[in-house]
Amino acid sequence: MKYQVLSSIVAGTMTLAFSTGTQGFNSPYHPRPHKDYTVPTVFQAAGPDIASIQGTVDRFRAALGGVNNGNVAGPLDTGRREINWDGGGSTATSPAPTPFSGFLVTRGALFTTPGTGFVQAPLDGLVTTFNNRDYANIFRPFSPVRVFAPVNSNRTTVEFFVPGGGDIPAVSSGFGAIFSDVDEPDGRPQHYGSKDASTYLRFYDAYGELLYTSVVAPSPGDASLSFLGVLFDNPKIAKIKIVTGEVPLGPYDERRSDVVVMDDFIFGEPRLVK
Ligand SMILES: [Ca+2]
Ligand SMILES: [Ca+2]
Numbered sequence: 001m002k003y004q005v006l007s008s009i010v011a012g013t014m015t016l017a018f019s020t021g022t023q024g025f026n027s028p029y030h031p032r033p034h035k036d037y038t039v040p041t042v043f044q045a046a047g048p049d050i051a052s053i054q055g056t057v058d059r060f061r062a063a064l065g066g067v068n069n070g071n072v073a074g075p076l077d078t079g080r081r082e083i084n085w086d087g088g089g090s091t092a093t094s095p096a097p098t099p100f101s102g103f104l105v106t107r108g109a110l111f112t113t114p115g116t117g118f119v120q121a122p123l124d125g126l127v128t129t130f131n132n133r134d135y136a137n138i139f140r141p142f143s144p145v146r147v148f149a150p151v152n153s154n155r156t157t158v159e160f161f162v163p164g165g166g167d168i169p170a171v172s173s174g175f176g177a178i179f180s181d182v183d184e185p186d187g188r189p190q191h192y193g194s195k196d197a198s199t200y201l202r203f204y205d206a207y208g209e210l211l212y213t214s215v216v217a218p219s220p221g222d223a224s225l226s227f228l229g230v231l232f233d234n235p236k237i238a239k240i241k242i243v244t245g246e247v248p249l250g251p252y253d254e255r256r257s258d259v260v261v262m263d264d265f266i267f268g269e270p271r272l273v274k
């Protein structure tokens with residue numbers, strides 16, 4: 001036993017000695033790249049209806065790559081993927097577990113939440129799922145008729161994989177999402193009751209380093225729509241953490257808290273980590 005401990009210390013020392021001056025020599029790990037921070041391009045819009053964000057959404061699509069790769073297996077070098085949560089015209093209320101792998105193979109995205117799962121639903125399905133009649137009026141889909149939300153949480157994590165299967169981790173150049181009824185902050189001075197932003201996204205690279213954080217712009221009133229898209233100069237986003245609203249959806253009055261749901265996710269083709 002004693003001998004084993006000693007020999008492992010010696011082995012460790014020798015490894016260190018060899019490493020000096022031969023950076024990365026025989027390393028089983030990819031060396032972390034030097035900081036090559038570039039400011040991403042941010043696309044954002046908010047307003048009372050679809051028309052208020054449509055132009056910005058379309059400009060983000062074009063910037064990601066004109067072609068929607070649909071369910072084509074990767075790896076592909078160009079284009080984008082989209083998830084509209086509409087199930088090809090479904091009006092069903094569809095609960096999903098966490099991790100939610102329903103789009104892992106077809107689009108290359110895996111979703112997790114600290115909550116109990118997710119739901120894809122039309123507005124009346126939100127009413128029944130969360131036992132809140134207000135939800136028929138305070139939200140609006142961007143792509144009809146279903147929206148997307150975590151259950152028993154306001155947090156969603158997106159991770160990219162190469163579309164086509166095999167669970168191969170991937171990175172994307174950009175990610176955008178549509179949100180309904182982001183109310184805060186409301187733009188008034190703090191002492192008039194404005195609050196912090198309720199809805200924001202954090203972007204991480206393949207090494208777990210935080211790349212960028214941005215809040216989602218609010219719009220006053222009911223059933224507003226907001227869009228936030230963030231585009232980097234090359235594929236580097238491995239994961240996005242999304243916080244939607246101040247509290248999870250549930251049977252409370254939304255006048256007390258800002259509650260938010262999601263619609264379309266639009267992202268650059270998930271590509272192999274280099
Ligand atoms: Ca939709
Ligand atoms: Ca509202």
Ligand SMILES: [Ca+2]
Pocket residue numbers: 180181182183254257258259260
């Ligand atoms: Ca709200």
